[in-house]
Every structure is written in C-alpha cells, then in structure tokens.
Amino acid sequence: MYRISELAQKAGLSRTTLLYYEKQGLLHGTRQANGYRLYSDNDVQRLHLLQQLQAGGLTLKECKSFLDSKMERVVLEKRLQQLDEDIAQKQQARDLLAALLGEGSLRLWHQQTDTLAPDAHLDWLKQQGFNEQQALQLKWLSKDMNEHDQYMADFMKVFQRLERWGPGSDTDSLKALSVLPITPQRIIDIGCGKGFSTRLLAKHTQVEIVAVDNEQSALDELGERLTEQGLDTRVTLSCASMTELPFAPESFDCVWSEGSAYIMGVEQALKQWRPLLKENGCMVISDLVWLTGNPSQDAKAFWKNEYPDMQTIGKRLAQMHQAGFEIVDHFTLSEQAWSQYYQPLKARIAQLKPDMPDSAAIADTEREIACYEQHLGEFGYEMFVLKR
Numbered sequence: 001m002y003r004i005s006e007l008a009q010k011a012g013l014s015r016t017t018l019l020y021y022e023k024q025g026l027l028h029g030t031r032q033a034n035g036y037r038l039y040s041d042n043d044v045q046r047l048h049l050l051q052q053l054q055a056g057g058l059t060l061k062e063c064k065s066f067l068d069s070k071m072e073r074v075v076l077e078k079r080l081q082q083l084d085e086d087i088a089q090k091q092q093a094r095d096l097l098a099a100l101l102g103e104g105s106l107r108l109w110h111q112q113t114d115t116l117a118p119d120a121h122l123d124w125l126k127q128q129g130f131n132e133q134q135a136l137q138l139k140w141l142s143k144d145m146n147e148h149d150q151y152m153a154d155f156m157k158v159f160q161r162l163e164r165w166g167p168g169s170d171t172d173s174l175k176a177l178s179v180l181p182i183t184p185q186r187i188i189d190i191g192c193g194k195g196f197s198t199r200l201l202a203k204h205t206q207v208e209i210v211a212v213d214n215e216q217s218a219l220d221e222l223g224e225r226l227t228e229q230g231l232d233t234r235v236t237l238s239c240a241s242m243t244e245l246p247f248a249p250e251s252f253d254c255v256w257s258e259g260s261a262y263i264m265g266v267e268q269a270l271k272q273w274r275p276l277l278k279e280n281g282c283m284v285i286s287d288l289v290w291l292t293g294n295p296s297q298d299a300k301a302f303w304k305n306e307y308p309d310m311q312t313i314g315k316r317l318a319q320m321h322q323a324g325f326e327i328v329d330h331f332t333l334s335e336q337a338w339s340q341y342y343q344p345l346k347a348r349i350a351q352l353k354p355d356m357p358d359s360a361a362i363a364d365t366e367r368e369i370a371c372y373e374q375h376l377g378e379f380g381y382e383m384f385v386l387k388r
C-alpha cells in the first residue's frame with residue numbers, strides 16, 4: 001500500500017493533483033484511523049490508465065466515465081476523430097519543416113501559401129534569393145524551391161529547341177488581326193517568347209512593334225530571325241517583366257499577348273496593361289478556358305493544379321467588361337493551334353526521355369500532353385479581341 005506522497009512519486013504527479021482526483025472521485029484511497037489515506041497497486045494502474053486517456057484528449061469527466069465503465073461510444077469516436085485531425089495537422093507541420101530542410105516536397109505548401117498569402121509568399125521567396133522571373137517560374141513550372149534549379153534546367157532543355165512555347169497558329173493570329181477595328185501603328189507583343197506572333201505581325205503589317213519577354217535567350221533568337229527575314233528595323237526587343245512594363249501610358253494602340261497573360265493573372269493583366277493603350281486602342285489576348293460547364297473529373301483535377309484561375313468564356317468576358325473593355329470578337333483557337341505546339345513537344349520529350357528518365361519537368365509535361373490528348377474540347381484557348 002502507498003501513502004499519497006509515494007503514489008505521487010510513482011505516477012509522476014503532484015500531491016495536489018492526486019487530492020484533486022480523489023475529490024473528483026477518480027481515486028478512492030482507504031482512509032486510515034490516523035486520517036491518512038492509503039492506495040493500492042490497483043490505484044497505481046488506474047492512474048496509469050487515466051494518464052493514457054488524458055493523452056488521448058479525454059477530459060477528466062470523460063476519463064471518470066470510462067473508468068467507471070459508463071463511457072458512451074460516441075464520445076470516444078468524437079475524440080478519435082479530433083485526434084486524427086490533430087495528428088494530420090502535426091504531420092503537415094512536420095512535413096513542412098522537413099521539406100524546408102531539404103527532405104521532401106514543398107509543392108503543396110507553395111501552392112497553399114500562394115493561394116492564401118500570395119504577396120507574403122513572393123516576399124519570402126525574394127528573401128530566399130529568387131528574383132521575380134524565378135518566383136513566377138516556381139509558381140507555374142517547378143512548384144518546389146528545392147527542385148527549382150534542376151527542374152528549370154530540364155525544362156529549358158526541352159523547350160529551348162521548340163519554336164512555339166504555347167498553343168497558337170498563324171491562321172488564328174491573322175484572324176484576330178483581321179477583326180481589329182483599327183489599323184494600329186504601334187503594337188506591344190507581351191510574353192512574345194521566340195516571337196511567332198511578333199514576326200507574323202511584322203510581316204503582315206507596316207507597324208512598329210515592341211516585343212517583350214523576360215527570357216533573354218528567347219529574345220536573342222527572335223532578334224536573329226528578324227534579321228534573317230529583314231524585319232528587324234520595325235521591331236524593338238525589350239527584356240522586361242509584364243508586371244512592370246517600362247512604357248509610358250498611352251504608348252501603344254494595340255496590346256498583343258498570346259498565351260502569356262495567365263502568368264500574372266488575366267484580370268491583373270487587363271487592369272495593368274489597359275493604361276498602355278491610346279483611346280480606342282485594342283487588346284488581343286489568348287487564354288486557356290473551359291469550353292464546357294461540366295468538365296471531366298480528370299481534366300478538372302489536372303487544371304485545378306496547373307491553372308487554378310481557369311474560367312469559362314462567359315466569366316472571362318464579364319471580367320473584360322468589368323475592366324472597361326468592349327468585346328470586339330472572340331473565337332476558340334483551332335485544333336491546329338494545339339497540334340503545332342504539342343506535336344513537336346511530344347517528339348522532343350521522346351528524344352530526351354531515355355537520358356532523363358527521372359526528370360520531374362518531363363513527367364509534368366507528359367501529364368499535360370496526356371490531358372490535352374484525352375480531354376481537348378472540354379477546354380481550349382480562346383482569342384479575345386477587345387477595344388479600350
């Protein structure tokens with residue numbers, strides 16, 4: 001038999017706690033003639049069980065019911081559910097710390113933080129030494145700062161050789177040009193990549209063009225092509241960010257951007273680029289949209305991850321109205337616009353994959369190609385021709 005101080009020592013609890021338990025009816029010491037209480041091994045075991053139940057999140061009252069065999073199943077089920085939620089939260093916190101130490105993936109964390117606190121996320125990335133270009137590449141491509149350098153090296157290995165960096169075709173671009181309600185004099189082509197649209201516009205008009213991209217290597221190639229084609233005199237290349245364009249308000253009468261506005265967000269692009277236009281100036285942008293109100297689970301899951309802000313045509317049109325534009329025309333890019341992008345991409349992947357079997361950039365691109373092959377029609381690229 002144990003005196004209360006001995007029991008306290010055995011259980012690793014204070015005497016006051018045990019007195020409190022006694023008062024709550026959780027312990028039942030045998031009172032001696034001298035007034036002291038004595039406790040048995042049975043009480044030690046009861047205390048042990050009590051501590052286990054408390055660690056499981058049960059209140060003292062619930063512990064008492066359990067020890068008195070009066071516990072209701074539903075109470076235990078509720079506590080179990082709470083415990084599972086706590087564990088999942090702790091596991092997430094642990095995964096984050098491990099990933100920040102370079103063990104494991106940061107994908108989910110970047111994605112969640114970018115949704116919940118985009119500015120804080122960007123500031124944090126900048127503090128980690130990422131510039132804006134890299135931060136945007138991280139958001140749209142590598143999705144994990146620990147994998148970023150390798151991912152981008154692989155990505156550029158795939159894309160550097162390709163002409164088009166997004167779906168598009170000459171026929172579709174010329175169609176947009178043909179419906180412009182003005183004859184532009186000065187066009188800015190934003191996110192021009194290697195400049196398919198820039199060269200096409202230069203060839204089919206007499207306008208002055210400023211071609212902007214933040215990837216210098218793409219502009220260098222564009223520069224070479226323009227010189228070869230004798231189109232370089234009317235085109236200026238500008239390595240700048242679409243989020244901070246170094247041009248005065250009303251510098252252009254046409255903003256052109258194929259497959260690039262999503263990078264800063266279409267709504268933001270509409271808002272930020274509109275002041276660049278002269279009165280009655282026009283904007284031509286293409287954007288990935290849902291073509292059905294009821295896409296397959298597969299396509300929905302894929303684009304939720306890759307382009308969470310993907311909208312229906314109706315929703316985009318409403319945003320364009322809201323941003324102060326008049327809708328001149330809009331049409332869905334042809335099948336050819338997709339095949340001209342994906343067929344060379346597929347061939348390039350097949351060529352590189354044997355030497356890069358574990359590349360995340362290649363795996364992601366293959367997933368995108370599979371989604372295009374299985375579900376094109378549920379989504380598409382829409383060309384929007386707008387007037388300020």
Ligand SMILES: C[S@@+](CC[C@H](N)C(=O)[O-])C[C@H]1O[C@@H](n2cnc3c(N)ncnc32)[C@H](O)[C@@H]1O
Pocket residue numbers: 133136163164165166167168190191192193194195196212213214215218240241242243257258259260263
């Ligand atoms: C999907 S590609 C489209 C390229 C081109 N319009 C085409 O259809 O081939 C997006 C382009 O935006 C460029 N880009 C990405 N972030 C940018 C930024 N912040 N400012 C300017 N260009 C950017 C990329 O380098 C790339 O060339």
